[in-house]
Amino acid sequence: VTEPSFEDLLRNLAPQVLGALTRRFGSFQTAEDAVQEALLAATTQWPEQGVPENPRGWLITVGSRRLTDQLRSDLARARRETAAAALLPPLELVAPAADEDLPADEDDTLTLLFLCCHPALSAASQVALTLRAVGGLTTAQIAQAFFVPEATMAQRISRAKQSIKSAGATFGMPPAEERAERLRVVLHVLYLIFSEGYTTSSGPDLQRQDLTAEAIRIARDLQRLLPDEGEVTGLLALMLLTDARRRARTGPDGSLVPLAEQDRGLWDAGSIREGVALISDTLTRARLGPYQLQAAIAAVHDEAARPEDTDWPEIVALYELLARLSPNPMVTLNQAVAVAMVDGPRAGLDLLATLDRDDRMIGHHRVDAVRAHLLEMAGERAEARDSYRTAARRTTSIPERRYLESRADRLADR
């Protein structure tokens, strides 16, 4: 176990500092910029001068100073522009001393998450703002993780803050009657951040693992704050149980290794233990939800020492519950694979055929990929090969295309 780096320290402090400054100065928008500057100042000064005794106080002081400077220049401009400047409150009233005692900031993380995942924002903006305001990542880091120019990401973040402002959102918890729906959005944003990092793990994209780690870190915080929300625990468990397979899911050349062919010795036993414990506990006491069910399915996979030890009937039962709770073609797709493992490939293909009439799945490469897999199981090599080729043509993922083409080639050779 290594000492937490000062980078970790900064990221933990970022939402607390932002919460404190927003409450003090009243504007999330300007406080957010000030925190970024304070974090950047820390990144350059702490390695040389050492971490200050009270790092949070240091960041709040630096952030306050930036905000005060900002207010002062706004004030000067106002004074130049209008004689009414005399009516503005003296600066000391706007900005209290930085070293004053602050209340515990535990809940700021939660308030910030709700604000950053405001429904007025697009998903891409929610993700970007959450990573910056709650995660304490710089715009440059976020831009790099999403392969977009820094200017684009800066624009996205500034637009997001404007949208929050014009939606009239304030720095506070959403009203009780909106809480459940707003929490659902927060969980979805964390899930998006996680999968963005998890689905890429090769070559020049190693930094994207930071996204996975960041999503898990925020989900852990959230779970600590809301231990009785079953879906929060479910999502954290799902992330841990999925991320546990990360080292096994790609070959050295970046190719994708399917679950059945992964070296299970590479799975992270610690994450699996933690994920299984979380999901087992929450299933006994919380109201059931889709993240919990997906975590339970991941747990069944992760607990099988060999692929042939997988408890497929259990997985089928869990997918049936999931399909009833949140019917969705992607669920049907995975369910078809599980059904094929229990009742044979024909049964799986029959279930898959129900998706042929689903507009949402027309032309989707995953349908062809699953069909190819089940046809191969059924021994229909020529049809399987055609389906693999169709899937390969339709995917926009380079590693998936390579994988699907190799399956097709294998069937052509023999």
Next chain:
Amino acid sequence: VKYVVLIYSNPTTWAEMPAAERDRVLGVHNKTIKELNESGELLRVDGLADSRATKTIRARDGVPVVTDGPFGEAKEFLAGVWAIDVESLDRALEVAAPVAEYDTVEVRELMDLSGMEM
């Protein structure tokens, strides 16, 4: 989701267009680019130099041979390339549509390195 918007133009159409109309159409292009930039959806925009300055390279018997001018007998040539990052294909088509008044516009999704294990 990242897309490229490929704009193919017929130089004759543009050469024969009245100046006021050309200004109006370019205004539509610039307005679209400005909006994409402000919303954080624009990755980059490039206009391509005159098609007559194109060099085409083809291998003949394994040896690359350079010739003057674009490949083929097309009347329309690639004139501009935008890269955008938007929520969906519908959004990509929505932003690209105003540009298609006189030009042919192709919208194509970019491949990426993400992938799910199957």
